[in-house]
Each structure stands twice: as C-alpha cells, then as structure tokens.
Amino acid sequence: MKSKLKLSLIADNNIRRTTFKKRKGGITKKLHDLTTLCDVKACAVIYSPYENPAVWPSTEGVQEVVSKFMEMPVTEQSKLMVNHETFLQGRITKETKKLERLRLENRESQLTQFMFDCVKGKMSEYQYDARDLHDLSSHIDQYINQLNARIELFTENGESSSSYPPPLAVADLPVVTDQAASIRESQLTQFMFDCVGGKMSEHQYDARDLLDLSSHIDHYINKLNSKIKLLTKNGECSSFPPPLHTSVAGAAPLAVAARMPWKEAKYEKPLKLQLGIAISKLGSKEEESSPSSWENEKKKPRFVRPTQSSPSSNSGESNSSNLYVANCGPAVGLSHDAIAAVFAAFGEVSGVYAADESGVRVIVSFADPCSAKSALEALNGRPCPDLKGRSLHIRYSVLQLPSEMQVNDCVPVSLVDSELNIPGLFLLPDFVSVEEEQQLLAAVDTRPWIGLAKRRVQHYGYEFCYVTRNVDTKKRLGELPSFVSPILERISLFPNLDNDPSCLNLDQLTVNEYPSGVGLSPHIDTHSAFEDCIFSLSLAGPCIMEFRRYSVSTWKASSADAEKSGDSSCIKKALYLPPRSMLLLSGEARYAWNHYIPHHKIDKVKDKVIRRSSRRVSFTIRKVRNHPCKCKYPQYCDSQQQM
Numbered sequence: 001m002k003s004k005l006k007l008s009l010i011a012d013n014n015i016r017r018t019t020f021k022k023r024k025g026g027i028t029k030k031l032h033d034l035t036t037l038c039d040v041k042a043c044a045v046i047y048s049p050y051e052n053p054a055v056w057p058s059t060e061g062v063q064e065v066v067s068k069f070m071e072m073p074v075t076e077q078s079k080l081m082v083n084h085e086t087f088l089q090g091r092i093t094k095e096t097k098k099l100e101r102l103r104l105e106n107r108e109s110q111l112t113q114f115m116f117d118c119v120k121g122k123m124s125e126y127q128y129d130a131r132d133l134h135d136l137s138s139h140i141d142q143y144i145n146q147l148n149a150r151i152e153l154f155t156e157n158g159e160s161s162s163s164y165p166p167p168l169a170v171a172d173l174p175v176v177t178d179q180a181a182s183i184r185e186s187q188l189t190q191f192m193f194d195c196v197g198g199k200m201s202e203h204q205y206d207a208r209d210l211l212d213l214s215s216h217i218d219h220y221i222n223k224l225n226s227k228i229k230l231l232t233k234n235g236e237c238s239s240f241p242p243p244l245h246t247s248v249a250g251a252a253p254l255a256v257a258a259r260m261p262w263k264e265a266k267y268e269k270p271l272k273l274q275l276g277i278a279i280s281k282l283g284s285k286e287e288e289s290s291p292s293s294w295e296n297e298k299k300k301p302r303f304v305r306p307t308q309s310s311p312s313s314n315s316g317e318s319n320s321s322n323l324y325v326a327n328c329g330p331a332v333g334l335s336h337d338a339i340a341a342v343f344a345a346f347g348e349v350s351g352v353y354a355a356d357e358s359g360v361r362v363i364v365s366f367a368d369p370c371s372a373k374s375a376l377e378a379l380n381g382r383p384c385p386d387l388k389g390r391s392l393h394i395r396y397s398v399l400q401l402p403s404e405m406q407v408n409d410c411v412p413v414s415l416v417d418s419e420l421n422i423p424g425l426f427l428l429p430d431f432v433s434v435e436e437e438q439q440l441l442a443a444v445d446t447r448p449w450i451g452l453a454k455r456r457v458q459h460y461g462y463e464f465c466y467v468t469r470n471v472d473t474k475k476r477l478g479e480l481p482s483f484v485s486p487i488l489e490r491i492s493l494f495p496n497l498d499n500d501p502s503c504l505n506l507d508q509l510t511v512n513e514y515p516s517g518v519g520l521s522p523h524i525d526t527h528s529a530f531e532d533c534i535f536s537l538s539l540a541g542p543c544i545m546e547f548r549r550y551s552v553s554t555w556k557a558s559s560a561d562a563e564k565s566g567d568s569s570c571i572k573k574a575l576y577l578p579p580r581s582m583l584l585l586s587g588e589a590r591y592a593w594n595h596y597i598p599h600h601k602i603d604k605v606k607d608k609v610i611r612r613s614s615r616r617v618s619f620t621i622r623k624v625r626n627h628p629c630k631c632k633y634p635q636y637c638d639s640q641q642q643m
C-alpha cells in the first residue's frame with residue numbers, strides 16, 4: 001500500500017534533486033492536460049538550484065499569461081490567490097468546523113440516551129449539572145417537535161398503514177388487566193420512538209392508536225418534565241460518572257424553570273391539534289390565565305374585594321385562602337404567572353384570577369388559609385422587588401354571590417367605527433367578497449395549523465412567539481403567501497392611512513382560528529414587535545371586539561362603591577366585526593388601547609342576540625419593526641420603558 005507522503009523538506013540532496021525532476025515533470029504534464037482538456041491558459045515558472053528558471057509552455061507563453069493577469073484589477077488578482085499560510089489556515093478552519101459538528105452530534109446522542117434513561121429511572125447513573133438539564137429540556141422539545149411533525153404529516157395525508165405488521169391496538173378487552181396495560185404501554189413507547197426514527201411505516205395503526213399515542217406522548221413529557229423540575233428544584237447534581245456536557249458553543253437557553261403545569265384543554269381537538277398542544281403546553285403560557293371565559297367563570301368560585309362591612313376584611317382574623325391584591329396585574333405588565341410565582345413562596349397557589357376588569361387587581365387563591373395569611377403579612381403594603389417594585393395592597397377576599405356576577409359585564413356594542421371615537425381605529429365592511437372569503441379559507445385549510453390551548457394558528461413571514469409576545473427578526477420564514485397578495489394590494493388603497501408608507505410593507509401574517517366561545521385576552525400588540533398599522537380581516541364568522549383604555553390606579557379602601565357602579569379605571573368600548581370586514585388599528589388605537597375578544601358564544605349587539613358561528617378565522621397582517629418604537633405613549637411602550 002502506498003504510504004502517505006510526509007510534507008517536509010527532503011534532507012538528502014540526491015533524493016531532493018530526483019524528486020524535483022520527477023515532480024516538475026508531473027506539474028508540467030498536469031498543466032498540459034489542463035490547458036488541452038479545458039481550453040484554458042496557464043503557465044509555470046520554477047526556480048531551482050539545479051537549472052535556469054524553468055518555464056512552461058515557453059517564455060512567450062508565460063509572458064502572455066502574466067500580462068493577462070496584470071490587466072485584471074488588483075482586487076480580482078488576489079481573490080483566489082493563496083500562499084502557504086492562508087492555505088493552511090483554510091484547512092484548519094475546515095477541520096475545526098468538522099470537529100464542532102462531530103461534537104454537536106455527540107452531544108445530541110448523549111442527550112437522547114440521557115432522555116431515554118431518565119424515563120427508565122436511570123437518571124442517577126449520570127453526572128449532570130444545570131446546563132445539562134437545560135440542554136435536555138431543549139432536546140425534549142426538539143424531539144417532540146419531530147414526533148409531532150411526523151404524526152401530523154401522516155394524519156394529514158389521511159394515511160393509516162394497511163398491511164403488516166400486526167396492529168398496535170390490543171383487542172378491545174372488556175377488562176384491561178395490568179398485564180395488558182403494560183404491554184400496551186411498551187408498544188406505544190416503541191411506536192413513539194419509531195416515529196422519530198422514521199419507522200412509522202413499519203407499524204400498522206388506526207385512529208385509536210394515534211389517539212393513544214398522543215396521550216402517551218403527553219404522559220411521557222409530563223413524566224420527564226416533572227423529573228426535571230424536581231431535580232432543578234432540589235438543585236440536585238449527582239456525582240459519578242463524568243459530566244454529560246462537552247464544550248459546545250451556543251448552549252441552548254434555559255427552559256426548564258419557566259415551565260408551568262399543563263392545564264386541561266377545553267374543546268374537542270383532532271389528534272394533530274392535541275399534539276400541537278403538547279408542545280405549546282411545554283413552552284407557552286399563552287392565554288391560559290385568561291379570566292374572562294364564561295365557562296371558567298361558571299366553574300371557579302368568584303371572589304371579590306371585601307367591602308368595609310365584610311367580616312373577612314379584618315386582616316389577620318380571616319380564615320380565607322383567597323387574597324384580594326391590588327396594584328398588580330396585566331395592565332401594569334405583570335402576568336398572572338409572574339404574580340403566582342411570587343405568592344408561591346408562601347405556599348401552594350391554586351390560581352390567580354382577575355378580581356375585576358381593571359387589569360390591576362387580582363385574586364390569589366392559596367390551597368390553605370395559613371399560606372394566605374403568611375403572604376398577606378409578608379407582602380402587604382411593601383414594594384415587591386419581583387413585581388417591578390410595586391407596593392401591593394392586600395386584603396382577604398370574599399366570595400361573590402352568583403347574582404352579582406354579571407354586573408357591568410355588558411358594554412354596548414357599536415356597529416360603526418366612528419361611534420367609538422377612538423383615534424386610529426377604522427372598520428371597513430365587505431373588504432373581501434364571499435368568493436374571496438371562501439378562497440382564503442380554502443387556502444389556509446390546506447396548510448398545517450399549530451394548536452394552541454383554545455385556538456389554532458398559522459404564521460407566515462415571521463413566527464410570532466406567544467411567550468415573549470414578539471418575533472425573532474433574524475428568523476424570516478419567507479415571503480407572505482401569494483393567496484394574500486390581493487389583500488395586500490387592497491390594503492394600500494385603504495382610506496384613512498396617513499402613515500409612513502414603509503409601515504405598509506407588511507411582512508407578517510398570523511391566521512387565527514377561534515372555535516365558537518373562544519376569544520382573546522386583552523392585550524396591546526407589543527410595540528417593539530410591530531410597526532404602527534395592524535390590520536385584521538375577519539372571515540367565516542363575526543365577533544365582538546372590545547377596546548379598553550386602562551388608566552392605572554391603585555387600591556383605595558373608600559373607592560369600593562365607585563368601582564362597583566362602573567366608575568372603574570378602565571374605559572371600555574365594543575365594536576361588532578362582521579365576517580369579511582377589515583379592521584385597522586393605528587395610532588392611539590394601536591398603541592394605547594387594549595383589544596379583546598370576549599369568550600362568548602352569544603353576543604348582544606344593539607337589540608339583537610347574535611350567536612357566534614362554529615369558527616371565526618382572522619388574518620392579522622402587520623409589519624415587523626426593526627428599530628425601537630418611538631410612539632407617543634411611553635407608558636404602554638416596551639421600547640421606551642427599557643430605556
């Protein structure tokens with residue numbers, strides 16, 4: 001076998017001379033081949049101690065090539081030129097990249113192994129630290145995403161394999177024995193792993209198998225998640241064997257600590273939607289804490305602020321597990337999850353609900369009165385560093401009587417934008433025709449939906465992240481799809497547009513599908529995420545959109561009656577959005593007013609009762625912002641609050 005040449009100076013004179021001759025011949029032969037086969041110009045000039053400079057093909061030939069070269073601009077001349085050093089540097093960069101890739105692959109397989117071993121209860125065999133746990137968490141996310149995409153693809157194609165091997169479902173046993181259940185468990189685990197490994201087609205399965213697989217994945221993730229949560233909570237790090245992590249650049253961001261327990265999904269979802277939820281449940285807190293769902297209202301006990309005469313308002317004496325907390329809430333940028341996290345330091349928090357619609361008063365429900373008492377004593381009247389330094393005003397809450405529950409729940413609904421008198425808000429009815437509406441719905445219905453807790457979405461241009469309520473401007477998904485082009489054209493002719501035309505280079509589309517009774521929590525679209533004009537096209541069904549302007553106020557004991565009579569710190573207006581209408585939020589309407597879709601199945605519009613249809617699909621079209629927002633409403637502006 002030919003041994004590999006060692007590239008260094010040949011010490012022996014004679015051998016060096018012989019090698020020179022041989023290799024010089026080799027080079028000129030190669031040049032000859034190259035120029036003949038490819039009709040290109042080339043030359044060689046070789047200086048050596050053994051002869052006069054050797055030239056190829058001839059002195060004139062060399063001169064011709066050199067003058068051609070000298071005629072080129074200097075920048076072009078040096079473009080492809082390498083010397084020994086740059087050549088070697090290039091090699092080193094290539095090899096370093098290769099090494100990095102191998103390290104990543106290695107890390108991936110370690111994490112996969114680690115993940116499977118966690119479920120098998122072998123986590124103690126590993127030594128790992130906080131970074132390993134973070135990486136594991138992202139790895140699980142990625143893994144489930146892959147599983148999901150695969151299952152979605154299969155279900156979308158209506159595919160159910162037909163031939164061998166035997167179906168997964170164990171016969172419809174009237175009594176499920178422990179043994180049968182455990183066989184089924186291992187079959188599903190195998191099926192799940194095979195899906196990721198691209199071996200789904202080796203299984204025969206039906207709709208029930210897919211459903212079982214979906215719950216199995218949920219169960220599996222829950223198990224993994226609680227294990228991770230437990231370990232991170234205990235700050236546990238085992239000792240042997242060597243730590244998992246290799247030094248990989250760009251370690252995945254922390255995800256474990258931010259995870260919240262999952263909630264029961266409410267509406268019947270097809271399998272792929274359930275799987276989508278499995279993912280969103282892991283990372284997203286989207287909308288889950290919405291207080292306004294009528295269904296929720298019916299189920300959870302409703303607590304309110306105590307009146308002066310409430311016996312439970314004598315702080316320190318009460319036996320209540322529920323606290324009425326003023327001066328914090330979504331209207332001042334504090335999510336219910338953030339509030340729950342602070343109160344959880346005093347005991348198990350069973351829920352955080354809006355106390356009213358002001359956005360600055362919440363009810364924190366503890367599992368027991370002792371925890372509520374400790375929290376009240378520790379937090380009342382003091383600035384809370386974890387809640388933006390706000391001073392909380394806390395009382396025990398009282399249970400509200402059912403008859404009081406719907407007070408002030410009705411905001412008169414307008415049919416035309418001008419009635420609302422909100423600057424920058426415009427509604428154009430019949431923006432698209434019935435045929436166009438059908439075409440747009442057909443277009444989105446052939447594309448994959450992402451399942452959120454209560455509704456489904458599609459993102460185009462840029463993905464909208466429900467955790468940060470922002471977009472990643474570096475991750476462009478592509479152009480907006482061609483089916484929205486006619487809408488974009490028509491938008492440019494929209495009356496009432498006096499904005500900078502660059503705001504109209506709309507490049508982000510979120511399609512929302514709301515089932516009947518599902519709405520959207522009050523929010524202002526993040527200022528730093530999108531430019532001034534936000535368009536929303538309603539399709540398939542109508543809805544009511546409520547607009548709220550909060551003026552932040554704090555809890556004052558004597559203002560209870562004023563609040564009850566509707567003189568709250570929030571102005572509310574409502575507009576009926578018929579199907580095929582286009583809404584524009586700009587200026588004050590976009591920057592200073594929260595918009596909200598109540599979670600109602602039935603809406604009262606003027607004197608009529610309007611039932612929401614089985615679905616409403618909206619196209620929200622926006623322009624992603626690439627620089628900080630400089631609006632005139634700094635109190636609502638995340639760009640200006642960071643400064």
Ligand SMILES: O=C(O)CCC(=O)C(=O)O
Pocket residue numbers: 510512520525536537595618620
């Ligand atoms: O469905 C709509 O019309 C509004 C959607 C919306 O407000 C949003 O996506 O931010």
Ligand SMILES: [Fe+2]
Pocket residue numbers: 523524525595
């Ligand atoms: Fe919005």
